[in-house]
Amino acid sequence: MAHDTTSPAVGLPPDTKGPHSSRLGLVAVVATFGGLLFGYDTGVINGALEPMKSDLGLTSVTEGLVVSILIFGAAIGAIVGGRLSDLRGRRNNILLIALVFMIGTLGCVLSPSWPVLAFFRLVLGLAVGAASATVPVYLSEIAPYERRGSMVTRNEVMIVSGQFAAFIINAVIFQVWGEHEGVWRFMLAVAVLPAIALFVGMLRMPESPRWLVLKERDAEALDVLKQVRSEGRAEAEMAEVRALADEERASQTGGASDLGVRWIRRLIFIGVGLGVFQQLTGINSVMYYGTQLLTQSGFSASAAIIANTLNGLFSVLGITVGLLLMNRIDRRRMLLGGFTLTTFFHLLVGLSALLLPDGQAKAYFILVFVVLFVFSMQGTIGPLVWLMLAEIFPLKIRSFAIGLCVFMLWIANAVVALGFPTVVSALGIAPTFFIFAGLGVLALIFIYTQVPETRGRSLEQLEDQFRTQYS
Numbered sequence: 001m002a003h004d005t006t007s008p009a010v011g012l013p014p015d016t017k018g019p020h021s022s023r024l025g026l027v028a029v030v031a032t033f034g035g036l037l038f039g040y041d042t043g044v045i046n047g048a049l050e051p052m053k054s055d056l057g058l059t060s061v062t063e064g065l066v067v068s069i070l071i072f073g074a075a076i077g078a079i080v081g082g083r084l085s086d087l088r089g090r091r092n093n094i095l096l097i098a099l100v101f102m103i104g105t106l107g108c109v110l111s112p113s114w115p116v117l118a119f120f121r122l123v124l125g126l127a128v129g130a131a132s133a134t135v136p137v138y139l140s141e142i143a144p145y146e147r148r149g150s151m152v153t154r155n156e157v158m159i160v161s162g163q164f165a166a167f168i169i170n171a172v173i174f175q176v177w178g179e180h181e182g183v184w185r186f187m188l189a190v191a192v193l194p195a196i197a198l199f200v201g202m203l204r205m206p207e208s209p210r211w212l213v214l215k216e217r218d219a220e221a222l223d224v225l226k227q228v229r230s231e232g233r234a235e236a237e238m239a240e241v242r243a244l245a246d247e248e249r250a251s252q253t254g255g256a257s258d259l260g261v262r263w264i265r266r267l268i269f270i271g272v273g274l275g276v277f278q279q280l281t282g283i284n285s286v287m288y289y290g291t292q293l294l295t296q297s298g299f300s301a302s303a304a305i306i307a308n309t310l311n312g313l314f315s316v317l318g319i320t321v322g323l324l325l326m327n328r329i330d331r332r333r334m335l336l337g338g339f340t341l342t343t344f345f346h347l348l349v350g351l352s353a354l355l356l357p358d359g360q361a362k363a364y365f366i367l368v369f370v371v372l373f374v375f376s377m378q379g380t381i382g383p384l385v386w387l388m389l390a391e392i393f394p395l396k397i398r399s400f401a402i403g404l405c406v407f408m409l410w411i412a413n414a415v416v417a418l419g420f421p422t423v424v425s426a427l428g429i430a431p432t433f434f435i436f437a438g439l440g441v442l443a444l445i446f447i448y449t450q451v452p453e454t455r456g457r458s459l460e461q462l463e464d465q466f467r468t469q470y471s
Helices: 019-031 033-043 045-056 060-088 090-109 114-142 145-177 183-189 192-202 209-214 218-228 231-251 256-260 262-279 283-297 301-325 331-355 360-379 381-391 395-427 429-450 459-470
Strands: none
Touching: 019 033, 019 114, 019 145, 019 192, 019 218, 033 045, 033 060, 033 090, 033 114, 033 145, 033 192, 033 283, 045 060, 045 114, 045 145, 045 183, 045 283, 060 090, 060 114, 060 395, 090 114, 090 183, 090 192, 114 145, 114 209, 114 381, 114 395, 145 183, 145 301, 145 381, 209 218, 209 231, 218 231, 231 459, 262 283, 262 381, 262 395, 262 429, 262 459, 283 301, 283 360, 283 395, 283 429, 301 360, 301 381, 331 360, 331 381, 331 429, 360 381, 381 395, 395 429
16 A cells, blocks of 8 residues: 655645744653553562562462453553543543552552552553553644654653663662562552652643644644644644544544444554554563563573563663654554564574573573564554554544553453463463464554555544545
């Protein structure tokens, strides 16, 4: 499917540099603290689990519940957060999410027993899921189309940075207070700081101009655009957004009823497929169980903990490379390349586990191929899926549709996270990674046959294209 990706959207004036550029950059920094919290709260359990087990008397069953309940909470939070974002506004929703992060974190830190801890992990999951559905929408709607890719991807940078920070902070805290039976509480407490920063920062941030237009608050929307665009660009872009919003009001779209519209149903199918296949790469099985995987590969327990930090480091490096490439390479080409690489490294991990004799060489081969898988995944598929979910849906159902897609993404995440240790235990490392490779081939077929190109087009142009193409 060939598309012109170089022409400016609908003849809009170029997005020139100016004071508004700094304001836009500040908006991106503050909003993506939601991504940092997302990453830290999903990664911190890795190091906190062992001291938590002895302190609270967790069994294997309650341990699994405490770990996985956040993921199920995130699936619910994605749906609820998407709807609240449509009703209350993107900015107000992020403020609410920051408060929920604070409550959930403090509840976990002060939990006297595992049921209380599990409840507050569920609360944290609601915030994580709502952030995953709201922050990319907010960034995509406030960014000019030329910078949309890099701005939305900053959220993914903050997610993987939060996970990496959790690995490092856990190690440091364990070195300092490791003999303290409540050391896990210190690890979890750190997440209060970015939650406070997110809340205070968002108090000074503007609402999404596209959401304001949808609520017929045009003067406020223009004022926001003038904060983050040059004067001429703000006026031209406002006219485009207003025209599209009028069209959407006339078509009475906005929620589950839109599933009856063929072209919207097709887009949601594409979005769900992207989210599910992103998780079926197994990235979170590595991020949650990396230490155990490396121990089974042949590392000692202490060496595996240190080696696992490489997964966090190369996750950050990968996303940094992805950010640099995002607006230079077409989305489809990057997705196809990313799934080709991850499938290749899945095969290499499987073959190493199957063919190499047990020992240090085997352990290091598996480590290298797992790290290269993480780097490839986070440099392409990870950020691209979040970006494309923020790009492909029409304005009035954007949050509803993203909430639905991210709900399915989290359910896929939960299934992989819960099933991975059992499958590895029953089948071994090699067959498990061969299964991931097979799923990668299915993902390549899906992308090649179903996923459209979105780079270099305004959100409004994309809607016109999809309405025509899939009606």
